Amino acid sequence: MENILSFIGDNMDMIYFLILAVLLGVEVISKVPAILHTPLMSGANAIHGVVIVGAIIVMLQASPDDYVAQAIGFTAVVMGTLNVVGGFVVTDRMLEMFKKKPTIKK
Amino acid sequence: MENILSFIGDNMDMIYFLILAVLLGVEVISKVPAILHTPLMSGANAIHGVVIVGAIIVMLQASPDDYVAQAIGFTAVVMGTLNVVGGFVVTDRMLEMFKKKPTIKK
Amino acid sequence: MSLNILEISYLIASLTFVIGLKMLSHPDTARKGNLIAGLGMLVAIFATIFLFQDYDSSKIANYGLIVLGLLVGTIIGNIMAKKVKMTSMPQMVSFFNGMGGACAALIAIIEFRHHDPSLRLSSFDGAMFIMLLGLTIGSVSFSGSLIAFGKLEGKIKDRVLPFNQAFNMAMLLAIVILMVVLMMNNQMNNPLFYLLLVLALVYGVMFVMPIGGADMPVVISLLNSFTGVAAAFGGFLYGNKAMLTGGILVGSAGTILTILMCKAMNRSLTNVLLGAFGGTKAGGSGKEVGDQSVAEISINDAAVLLSYSHSVVIVPGYGLAVAQAQHICHELDQLLEEKGVEVSYAIHPVAGRMPGHMNVLLAEADVPYEKMKEMDEINPKLSNTDVVIVIGANDVVNPAAKNDTSSPIYGMPILEVDAAKNVIILKRGMSTGYAGIENELFFYPKTKMLFGDAKDSLQKLVSEVKEV
Amino acid sequence: MSLNILEISYLIASLTFVIGLKMLSHPDTARKGNLIAGLGMLVAIFATIFLFQDYDSSKIANYGLIVLGLLVGTIIGNIMAKKVKMTSMPQMVSFFNGMGGACAALIAIIEFRHHDPSLRLSSFDGAMFIMLLGLTIGSVSFSGSLIAFGKLEGKIKDRVLPFNQAFNMAMLLAIVILMVVLMMNNQMNNPLFYLLLVLALVYGVMFVMPIGGADMPVVISLLNSFTGVAAAFGGFLYGNKAMLTGGILVGSAGTILTILMCKAMNRSLTNVLLGAFGGTKAGGSGKEVGDQSVAEISINDAAVLLSYSHSVVIVPGYGLAVAQAQHICHELDQLLEEKGVEVSYAIHPVAGRMPGHMNVLLAEADVPYEKMKEMDEINPKLSNTDVVIVIGANDVVNPAAKNDTSSPIYGMPILEVDAAKNVIILKRGMSTGYAGIENELFFYPKTKMLFGDAKDSLQKLVSEVKEV
Numbered sequence A, B: 001m002e003n004i005l006s007f008i009g010d011n012m013d014m015i016y017f018l019i020l021a022v023l024l025g026v027e028v029i030s031k032v033p034a035i036l037h038t039p040l041m042s043g044a045n046a047i048h049g050v051v052i053v054g055a056i057i058v059m060l061q062a063s064p065d066d067y068v069a070q071a072i073g074f075t076a077v078v079m080g081t082l083n084v085v086g087g088f089v090v091t092d093r094m095l096e097m098f099k100k101k102p103t104i105k106k
Numbered sequence C, D: 001m002s003l004n005i006l007e008i009s010y011l012i013a014s015l016t017f018v019i020g021l022k023m024l025s026h027p028d029t030a031r032k033g034n035l036i037a038g039l040g041m042l043v044a045i046f047a048t049i050f051l052f053q054d055y056d057s058s059k060i061a062n063y064g065l066i067v068l069g070l071l072v073g074t075i076i077g078n079i080m081a082k083k084v085k086m087t088s089m090p091q092m093v094s095f096f097n098g099m100g101g102a103c104a105a106l107i108a109i110i111e112f113r114h115h116d117p118s119l120r121l122s123s124f125d126g127a128m129f130i131m132l133l134g135l136t137i138g139s140v141s142f143s144g145s146l147i148a149f150g151k152l153e154g155k156i157k158d159r160v161l162p163f164n165q166a167f168n169m170a171m172l173l174a175i176v177i178l179m180v181v182l183m184m185n186n187q188m189n190n191p192l193f194y195l196l197l198v199l200a201l202v203y204g205v206m207f208v209m210p211i212g213g214a215d216m217p218v219v220i221s222l223l224n225s226f227t228g229v230a231a232a233f234g235g236f237l238y239g240n241k242a243m244l245t246g247g248i249l250v251g252s253a254g255t256i257l258t259i260l261m262c263k264a265m266n267r268s269l270t271n272v273l274l275g276a277f278g279g280t281k282a283g284g285s286g287k288e289v290g291d292q293s294v295a296e297i298s299i300n301d302a303a304v305l306l307s308y309s310h311s312v313v314i315v316p317g318y319g320l321a322v323a324q325a326q327h328i329c330h331e332l333d334q335l336l337e338e339k340g341v342e343v344s345y346a347i348h349p350v351a352g353r354m355p356g357h358m359n360v361l362l363a364e365a366d367v368p369y370e371k372m373k374e375m376d377e378i379n380p381k382l383s384n385t386d387v388v389i390v391i392g393a394n395d396v397v398n399p400a401a402k403n404d405t406s407s408p409i410y411g412m413p414i415l416e417v418d419a420a421k422n423v424i425i426l427k428r429g430m431s432t433g434y435a436g437i438e439n440e441l442f443f444y445p446k447t448k449m450l451f452g453d454a455k456d457s458l459q460k461l462v463s464e465v466k467e468v
């Protein structure tokens, strides 16, 4: 108990950040029309591709003689990039179909 | 420039917190019907009464022989409490009028 | 340990603020939202009293004074809030808002008295900067709110000083310069700090003074968000998350709310603040319009017309509030219902001088809620209505909003009363409403005017209808 | 200095994610929102490459491999995303989502290899805990997404194993226990870590396997939010704010989106995941219904009826996609327009198997956007329509949603095609649609069936209409 309390106390900033971000995520998309569900899912998919940043950091920190780490890290970079690039491009293609219609009612 | 950059860097957590909270504030009330404008204003008014917490802290820290600080602090506590108590009670009275109507359309 | 619990209490309070605000923006949950935020506030206050520890956790004291202050504030606040009339609530909000602003400013003053700039860690004295901002914004909010309060109470008249706008700009500039000076020349207990306090207080007065009394709800909402920001600065000073969340949320939500309120009246915020038409309100005396003429109706005729209708819609407006005619209006409504006439009220979202004004007013007179119809609901039904009685409303039934692209209110949705078979208008003369513009509706063939104070006219109508 | 710029870059990226997501949820701004979030991502990536510094700012290297990895990923991702058919996009999203999950899991693995628990500061090894969570969630997301991909590609069949539900529960329990064990028995390079990896991968497979192929969009959306959470755990590990914001936002927004998607189909998430009716899809062979009988129409009669109508509304459904009949459908539409018939398409929001499915399909066949009408827009017009052609749609025109309170789809808004003068239904037999329920519409007097594969039937119709 003591332990958990102090863990929470030490990470207060993070907890606020977390809660605010979660609430913001909920509020931001809470009124999306059904036709946008798929593109929105795809766009969100591209955004979590930010995990690539972690892969890059891993690679930057891997020592040049740790081949295992390099191999795994390289795979991670490729996969993360796939997520980012593929995600944004697919979303853009999906949304292309909206461009012709000037206004779309909910 | 250097100075400002490092100030920003040092306070990153705070800046994220600030931005997220601002955005959340905007999103949360962005679709409020006109009839609720006044009660919402009043409710928000009560919420910023949280400044009373600052007044209490000031008082807790004031040394017992600093009479000026005590006088100002006491005034601050009274005023802050007025803000909180008055704010919530007035809001509640305003909202009382909604209770009779079972459902209210936008 | 207890510090952790304090932090968690603040977290809970912050969450209740977010949730409360969210719930306050939906009619069904609003009241509960207010309650939840209030409970969170209680948690924050008690946690601070019992758990707050200073760094050296020693010189903590003054419990007696704190509790006394809380008690005094609670009692006074409670009495004021309970006794205030429904229709005076906006000024009450303004008053309480001013208290919050003052509280923030006072905190800044006390902290300033202890503040030793030589102890700062970096070249930029963040704490000092925050105090200056807290002091300024809190003070502006305090004095501005009190002026707004006075205006709504009718104790302070709208008055535009010569060069008011330029003067305000100059003051704002002076405040900024003073802040820069205080930051550059940062020494303990610099007396210029108090000059800043005075300037900010004066600026608050000058800022609100020229704005028309009718625009006060918008101004109060703006000052409300100011106080929120001031509270947030207090939060920065102490690294207090509850103050920060509460303050920032109110700061941003309040700003959006201010904009929404302006939008509901089809105006921009600058327009309100610079008083494009807010400050030029005409009195009660009528001014006749050019060559057009209006048709009047006698009390007698009106009573007969009403008694033999099937459906009557009452459109209340600001004039009903001015005349305090809500009770007699409800009496007429009941009388007609007894005679088998179907009566309902058409509530325009910005009728009166604050959102919900008419609802509050009519609720006070015990008009049942089911009878109050919102604009979108009643508009389609107006074409089947025999008589519309417009009581002290003007802008909200002005067809210029639909027809005249050059009108300042063009685009605002209105109650389309000219669809009804007959329209009777109760007002004192031909003077304009809030927006200060003519209303063509009065000259329509189906419109009949019943001049006089709304309360008087309604009283006469009631006696006549009883006779019929 | 450069670290500060790095932090500011992450701040910018985080902001673009919020703004992008916000814009993505409005049709007019969606595309720009995607672009903005993409730019923010670029900023985050390049800032990391050029500005990231380790604590000892020394052993930073592998630039070559990083750039190579980025290049390879970009090229492959770009080609895949550009070449994929519009109608295969959901599986593409699923694939990319799996890549993200794998990336998160791999990061956890590498970090685990270096992680020395004896260096931890407090009794609770937060970093280890985060790695375990990141590994598990990332792996589940990876294997689950690949299965979903396979299902949508038609390469993996729906299959419910005996006791599948109980088995999954047991696996979940095993994963939790293993995590607890790893936390308690925290030593460097504990091999149990890799057992956790395997368990998580298997769980992902078992989790998605029994869910009906048609429910995959919902599952993908759920796995999408999983990957978001996994990315956020990566952010925790490095204290990286961009990863945190992006991950958390997607985690929470993705969850809400999943729920919204379920709601649009009038189902609950548990219902989808436990496969109440998702897994029991009937094939193409018809099953005749009790004593009722349907009326068929010949190609010839249908062609005449269509040619001499004033207005025709086409209702596309899942069957149109299965038959890949969108091009021939457009041909029929143009042919009729040439004959002076007014043709439009009625798009139900959940027609097909993903939101926007029909829009994508018809856009591919160059049907102009103005012709696709949304449900709310077209429903009131259907009573003035001469003929409605329902092509491979079933649930979205099922009157049970309006009339039959006991129906599983009761309450879902439908296209009210029975208001039209004639209804022609193109399908292969009498089998049910996605929801697996009978459709009374087929037995209505004004309804005529045209049995056969949609593409075949339409082809024949086109030739016949040309003859008329």
Ligand SMILES: NC(=O)c1ccc[n+]([C@@H]2O[C@H](COP(=O)([O-])OP(=O)(O)OC[C@H]3O[C@@H](n4cnc5c(N)ncnc54)[C@H](OP(=O)(O)O)[C@@H]3O)[C@@H](O)[C@H]2O)c1
Pocket: C214, C215, C216, C217, C264, C265, C283, C284, C285, C286, C316, C317, C318, C319, C320, C322, C323, C349, C350, C351, C352, C353, C354, C355, C356, C357, C391, C392, C393, C394, C395, C396, C397, C426, C427, C428, C429, C430, C431, C432, C433, C434, C435, C452, C453, C454, C455
């Ligand atoms: N609701 C809000 O939130 C809010 C806030 C600020 C501003 N506003 C603005 O206020 C306006 C509201 O429109 P409204 O139609 O309610 O009012 P209005 O347009 O301001 O008109 C009120 C009318 O009442 C008449 N009147 C005044 N005292 C009276 C009395 N004792 N007996 C009978 N009649 C009396 C006046 O004419 P006579 O002098 O000839 O009698 C006047 O024309 C809108 O322009 C709105 O934008 C609304």
Ligand SMILES: NC(=O)c1ccc[n+]([C@@H]2O[C@H](COP(=O)([O-])OP(=O)(O)OC[C@H]3O[C@@H](n4cnc5c(N)ncnc54)[C@H](OP(=O)(O)O)[C@@H]3O)[C@@H](O)[C@H]2O)c1
Pocket: D214, D215, D216, D217, D264, D265, D283, D284, D285, D286, D316, D317, D318, D319, D320, D322, D323, D349, D350, D351, D352, D353, D354, D355, D356, D357, D391, D392, D393, D394, D395, D396, D397, D426, D427, D428, D429, D430, D431, D432, D433, D434, D435, D452, D453, D454, D455
């Ligand atoms: N849009 C989404 O996001 C989404 C996602 C998941 C689930 N759903 C659900 O999917 C359903 C969509 O409804 P819907 O009306 O589009 O489709 P549906 O109700 O699934 O019906 C499709 C019909 O098409 C016929 N068909 C299949 N192949 C055909 C072919 N080659 N030629 C002609 N007809 C063919 C089938 O009948 P025969 O076999 O007799 O030909 C079947 O009855 C809803 O229940 C919705 O809730 C939607």
